[in-house]
Amino acid sequence: MKYQTLTAGLIAASLMALGGNAHAQGLPDTMTWTAYDVGSQGHSEASAIADAFGRAHNSRIRIQPAGSAIGRLQPLVAGRADYAYLATESFFASEGIHDFAERRWGPQDLRAVAGRPSTFGVPSAADADIHTLEDLRGKRVAYVAGNPSVNVKCDAILAFGGLTRDDVDAVMFPTHGAAMSSMVQNQADAACTTTTASQLYELEESSRGIRWVDIPADDEQGWQRMNRVAPVFQPFQETIGAGLSETSPANMLAYRYPIIVALGNKSDDEVYEFVKALDETYDLYKDATSAIHRWRIEDAGAPPIDIPFHAGAIRYLEEQGIWDEEMQAWNHARLARLEALSDAWSQVREEGDGLDEEAFAARWNERREQVLSELP
Structure with missing residues (x-):
């Protein structure tokens, strides 16, 4: 199924013509999210937020549950999902470790939209x-x-x-x-x-x-x-x-769990509208589960977190007076780490052509440790 996304500008123009309010109308009319299995905390909270988005903005959202980290990330990376509700696998995927040390993975260019403090x-x-x-x-x-x-x-x-x-x-x-x-x-x-x-x-x-x-x-x-x-x-x-x-x-x-994750190249405007909707619909979902009230944007939109924040999220957080210079410095350092690991991965992929999987993994682990030791 191909989902059509209406731009914020088109919707705003339509609402202005009708005398309406262009309140967070840049959200796609249809989205797919991935999350943990049905019954998990991540799935329950994704469902509550999806319901709030539907009630407030008529967004139709399909949540695709998956019991494995690969199952939650593959649709996002392949473009079949718009956002993923992840846990620490977001860190692993950005670092190219554990399941993501395989040749077909490596460090992924992921960004945090928001992430709820969890235990x-x-x-x-x-x-x-x-x-x-x-x-x-x-x-x-x-x-x-x-x-x-x-x-x-x-x-x-x-x-x-x-x-x-x-x-x-x-x-x-x-x-x-x-x-x-x-x-x-x-x-x-x-x-x-x-x-x-x-x-x-x-x-x-x-x-x-x-x-x-x-x-x-x-x-x-x-x-x-x-x-x-x-x-x-x-x-x-x-x-x-x-x-x-x-x-x-x-x-x-x-x-942090769940962390709402997008690809690094996702539209800044779309992520901005997503975070805005997450904040403005808070009262619609804050009582849905026992811990979902921790999605307050001042808590969910602040580092440290497993991966860098998306530029679209930062723009909204700046407007709300939440994002400061210390947070920006943290994000800059985290982006530099991700870029350094991505460059190193490309080099190891080229150097390791022909190595078996075990030898390739050993070479990548050695190079990764070297890169991290050289970061300021």
């Missing part, structure tokens, strides 16, 4: 008697096939506790939804995820019950070990989610 931790079945990360030793921990966003966070959390996958019984599930349901079905004892996935509420109400494994904020060595695996986290005490409340919080980590 991530280790829910466990209460009857598994897991209280600390050390208690995970020998337990069944759910992983998701083809999902580096979840799996690397889980590896980082294990590293926090001085563990690796070899120290637990890592059980691989085909989709994120299957992994989240595994504890209710007694196929796993713990998982790694956000706090409001629908399956966790099922676990809370089940005979097994739910308990969040403690990730203490004051364990400096633990945080150092974690950040050596994935340097995108900070401590957070969460009160929203399954088994959580103001009187029963849990220590976990904070990052």
Whole structure:
């Protein structure tokens, strides 16, 4: 299906002729977004925002769920999706690591439109008697096939506790939804995820019950070990989610999820209108889920985040008085990093022609580390 996009100028002219208001009318009349599986936090929030866009601007939006990082990014890169609601795979794809170190991928020219502050931790079945990360030793921990966003966070959390996958019984599930349901079905004892996935509420109400494994904020060595695996986290005490409340919080980590991602070459005007609509329809979706209120533009539109912000988003954030010189400096440095890695990837692709996949990956990893070490 070919989607027709009306320009902001044409719509504005039409509305002016009718005596109307050209309020955020640069949105395409039809869009496709990718997101995590149905039932996930990302899908639920994408659905709520899509509904708000539909009510406010008559935009028809199709959400394409996918259980893997590749499944969410491929339609965006191929031009079959307009935006993707991603997690840490946006960082991986921009860096050319994990699933994106293959020859057909490499560093992708991605931009953040906005990204909601989120939390991530280790829910466990209460009857598994897991209280600390050390208690995970020998337990069944759910992983998701083809999902580096979840799996690397889980590896980082294990590293926090001085563990690796070899120290637990890592059980691989085909989709994120299957992994989240595994504890209710007694196929796993713990998982790694956000706090409001629908399956966790099922676990809370089940005979097994739910308990969040403690990730203490004051364990400096633990945080150092974690950040050596994935340097995108900070401590957070969460009160929203399954088994959580103001009187029963849990220590976990904070990052950005979902991140609304566009390609770097997407129209500045279109992204500007998207962010404007995201901000102006906030009251229509802010109560849709327990954590969606964190999409306030002053929170969702500020770095640090996994990838550089899109110029169209920055223009809107500047108009709202949110974007400042420090943020611009951060974005400039992040763009420079992405450009340096992209140039290095092109060189390695040329030099590595004829190498097998293992040798190519080793050469790219070595060059990437060299490039990053040379950045200011």
